[in-house]
Amino acid sequence: MKTTQKSRLLLFIATMLSSSFAFSQSKEAFVANVTKEATENSQLEKLAHELLDVVGPRLVGTPQMKQAGDWAVKKYGEWGISSRMENWGEWRGWERGITHIDLMSPRLRSLEGTQLAWSPSTAKGKPINAEAIVLPVVADSMAFVKWLPMVKGKLVLISQAQISGRPDKNYEDFATKDGLAKFKKDKQDAANAWRDRLSKTGLNAKNLALAIEKAGAAGIIINNWSAGWGVDKVFGANTTKIPTLNLSLEDYGLVYRLVEYGSKPMLRITSESKELGVVPTFNTFAEIKGSEKPNEYVMLSAHFDSWDASSGATDNGTGTIMMMETMRLLKKFYPNPKRTILVGHWASEEQGLNGSRAFVEDHPEIINNLQALFNQDNGTGRVVNIGGAGFAKAKDFLPRWLAAVPDTIRNQIKTNYPGTPSGGGSDNASFVAAGALGFSLGALPWDYFSYTWHTNRDTYDKIVFDEVRNNAILAAILVYMASEDPEKTSTEKAPMPVNPRTNQPGIWPTPVKANRKGGLN
Known part of the structure; x- marks a missing residue:
């Protein structure tokens, strides 16, 4: 190898080593500085x-x-x-406003809940005052169609009422072996029964909401429990003219039981939002x-x-x-x-x-x-x-x-x-x-x-x-x-x-x- 070529090679190697050393040094400084600043x-x-x-x-x-x-x-x-x-x-374009939900009868209680995203509003200055009813057990889709006129002017509950608001782990930690087995069976049976109730309507979730809306309901109430203490998932509404609201598991269960036991619960709902165009x-x-x-x-x-x-x-x-x-x-x-x-x-x-x-x-x-x-x-x-x-x-x-x-x-x-x-x-x-x-x-x-x-x-x-x-x-x-x-x-x-x-x-x-x-x- 000629001297000039050797010199150039050595210079190149030296430059690369120097660059690598400089990067290593700057890397260490960067990591130290970032860690200190972030902390x-x-x-x-x-x-x-x-x-x-x-x-x-x-x-x-x-x-x-x-x-x-x-x-x-x-x-x-x-x-x-x-x-x-x-x-x-x-x-x-849409903007959420105030949601306020009250049980008026058979007793007074302010309920925890909110309207779903993009839900229609209640009429300005006119809260809904209506009886709550529950989606019934029907034989088939024809029976459901015959039932639909019953929703006129009513608030319709269309979600399963959970048998317990306790997360599964709570039962696993404290229930007896037999109690845990019974809880799991009861929970599965209730879920299966509700799925069957929904399937008999012949409609998916979106079309069910729209059918109830078209039949003249005052609003739709759901619960979408997230399997934890006091927590619900809240997504978007399917309705286009009447409000859809999510009640907490605890309050949804309360209203559901009042309906099932014949107490005819009356609710007052203010659910405000604004449509903002495109x-x-x-x-x-x-x-x-x-x-x-x-x-x-x-x-x-x-x-x-x-x-x-x-x-x-x-x-x-x-x-x-x-x-x-x-x-x-x-x-x-x-x-x-x-x-x-x-x-x-x-x-x-x-x-x-x-x-x-x-x-x-x-x-x-x-x-x-x-x-x-x-x-x-x-x-x-x-x-x-x-x-x-x-x-x-x-x-x-x-x-x-x-x-x-x-x-x-x-x-x-x-x-x-x-x-x-x-x-x-x-x-x-x-x-x-x-x-x-x-x-x-x-x-x-x-x-x-x-x-x-x-x-x-x-x-x-x-x-x-x-x-x-x-x-x-x-x-x-x-x-x-x-x-x-x-x-x-x-x-x-x-x-x-x-x-x-x-x-x-x-x-x-x-x-x-x-x-x-x-x-x-």
């Missing part, structure tokens, strides 16, 4: 208060969803981070521009919208404030990333991932140059699972990125490679379907599905802030490592596992078009 100067509590207590729930199409976007843009601006809202469609829907973004590879992207992801029976704290307020805190940490300690860092706060995830699906459709320039996306959307718990989402080479880079995470966080995380692609559930699925690396940061449940997921108890007090702090540290380090990685990640798909039912290989999820005109049909 000692966390903004999570303040963000949660401003978003959840002040703005409140963020149902798509409501003024609160727009207010939340404006708040996030302002907050990012205070941190010196570029942000924007981007319109992707239209939705039925309103635009927005995703909200914040961005830290890349300095070396600005056209390659590392993304953070969390849906912004929620159901609105409570404040949407763990679904997905926690994911939202975690990603905002992560961006704050990155801006402070990594203001000039190698690749562009982008966070997406998605709208209408709850109605079918519509915001993220629209983004995937509208921004191929980002999808085709995505280094990785990290999505969080399953409650307040610390992240304990990260899979490769079905990508064949995920094991070549995710462990390398995770190696930089402090042991106290990393050692609690189980990994699975290559994993399987998500077909739905949250916004990472929109990216995976398009062949882009969308990773879910899977968290401990903290009784998420029973107590806070889509419920009337998903409030600020359910947040475990120390867990969310850990998640912000984790996300900041993963983004830093993905941005600094000298290699572009591979989107090669691993072979799909064989479906045991069909004995055929599974099929990679395909993109689904966003609904850009929601609730308008």
Whole structure:
């Protein structure tokens, strides 16, 4: 080898070693700084208060969803981070008002309940005063049609009354063996009987509500218990002219029993809401521009919208404030990333991932140059699972990125490679379907599905802030490592596992078009 060639080779090696050493040193400093800042100067509590207590729930199409976007843009601006809202469609505009439900006879009691999302309002200044009745046992659909005129002017209960408001675990902890067996049998028998009662009408849930509405009922009352103490799931109404209300398990059972025992309960209901016509829907973004590879992207992801029976704290307020805190940490300690860092706060995830699906459709320039996306959307718990989402080479880079995470966080995380692609559930699925690396940061449940997921108890007090702090540290380090990685990640798909039912290989999820005109049909 000639001297000049040897010199150049040595210089190249020295430069690479120096660069590697500098990256190692800066990596260690970044991790230390982020950990210290997130622990000692966390903004999570303040963000949660401003978003959840002040703005409140963020149902798509409501003024609160727009207010939340404006708040996030302002907050990012205070941190010196570029942000924007981007319109992707239209939705039925609606705003919740006051719900007040009283039992007037045979005794007085204010009942716990609320109208469903997008429910019609009671007439302005005219509360409903009506008798409550229960969907009857009928022989068949013809018998149901003959019964329907009975609903005129009445409030109709169309849900099963639970035999107990105690969660199963309470019986498992305290009942005798025979008592537990009897409880489980009685519970199953009651569920089967109610399913049979509904099936005899010949109608599904939506058409049942519409038939009762058309027959002149004053309103519909349901209970959608979430199998926990005092907690219900509250979704959207099927009615178009009369209000639909969810009563708590305890009060629904009270009214149901009064009907069944012939006490003819009378209720007074005020259920106010406003129809706001057609309103635009927005995703909200914040961005830290890349300095070396600005056209390659590392993304953070969390849906912004929620159901609105409570404040949407763990679904997905926690994911939202975690990603905002992560961006704050990155801006402070990594203001000039190698690749562009982008966070997406998605709208209408709850109605079918519509915001993220629209983004995937509208921004191929980002999808085709995505280094990785990290999505969080399953409650307040610390992240304990990260899979490769079905990508064949995920094991070549995710462990390398995770190696930089402090042991106290990393050692609690189980990994699975290559994993399987998500077909739905949250916004990472929109990216995976398009062949882009969308990773879910899977968290401990903290009784998420029973107590806070889509419920009337998903409030600020359910947040475990120390867990969310850990998640912000984790996300900041993963983004830093993905941005600094000298290699572009591979989107090669691993072979799909064989479906045991069909004995055929599974099929990679395909993109689904966003609904850009929601609730308008």
